[in-house]
Amino acid sequence: MLEQRVRVFQAVANHMSFSRAAEELSISQPGVTFHVKALEREYGTPLLERVGRRLYLTDAGRTLLGYVHRAALMEEEARVAVEELKGLQSGLLVVGASATIGIYLLPEVLGEFRNRHPGIKVSLRVGNKRHTIERLVHNELDFGLVAGPVAEPLLVAEPYLDDELVVIVSPAHRFAREGVVYPGELRRETFLVREPGSGTQELMEERLGQLGIEPADAMQLGSTEAIKQAVAANLGISIASRYSVEAEMESGRLCAAEVPTLKMQRRLLLLHHKDKRLTKTALAFRLLLQEFSVRQETRAGVRD
16 A cells, blocks of 8 residues: 555646645645655655645656656455455366476465365366476466476476575484585495475586486486385485475485585466466466565575
8 A cells, every 4th residue: 555645745736726636635734744854855856846836746757757657556456356366156277397396395285275265166286397398388387387497489487486405314324424525425425316496406417417327226216205205115215305305304204415516496386378378367366476485485585
C-alpha cells in the first residue's frame, strides 16, 4: 500500500492544487501541506514550486511522480490479482520437477496449495532435469522446477531458490574425520552417480573435469534415495543437494566432507513456456512458491 503522504503528493501533482487534492482525499488543506512537506524533508529536496500563482513540479517531483504512478499501477494489479485468486473453485495444475525439488522441496508447497485451494487438482511429475525441460517444451506442464542453468530459448526462467551441493560420505569414511580433503585424494574414491540427464550429475561431472579428476570407479544408481543408502553403507561417496540430505546429516547417518574444491552453488529455477498463458491457478501457485522460497531460505540460514 502506498503511504498516505505519497498518495497526497500524487493527488497534488495530478491536480496541481493543494485545495483540490484536499477535496479529493477528504482531508484539510493544512493536512495536505503537512504531508507534502514531510515528503520533501525525507528526500531532502523540494518536490513542488510556486511560480506566480501557479504550482509546478520540480525535476525531483517529476521523477518521483513517475515512480509513484508505476507503484500505484502495480498496487492495483496486485489487488485485482488477489481478488481473482479468491474465486478459485476448480482447475488443474500440472507441475514437473527434477528429483531433488520434487521429492524434498515441493511436497510442503503443494500441501499448502491444496489446503488453500481444495477444489484444484494438482499433478506432480518428477523426473530428471532433461525430462522436465522436454515436457515443458511440448506444453505438457504448467510449470517446471529444475536446477540452472537452462539454455532452452522456448522457456522463461525465474529464480526460485539458491542451493548448495555437498560431498556426502558415510560416518565410517576417512573423509568424515579429515579436516580438509584435497583434490588428489578424490582419485582413489568410488563415486556414486545419478543417470545421464540429472542436473546434479551434470554439475558434478563438469567440476571434476575442471579439476582433472578421473575417479577410480563409478557406480550408477537410479535415484537420490538409492545413492544415500549406498553412501551410508560406505560403498562410495557422492555429491548431493543439501536440501536432499538434511535429515540424514542431522541424524548422523551421513556426513558432509570438507572438500573446498567441490563446493558448488547453483540456482533452482521456476520455468514455463514463453508462449503459454498462465491461468489464475498457475498464478496462485507461483505466488505461493515465492512465499515458500522465503521460508525455506530463512530456515536454511538459521541452520547454517
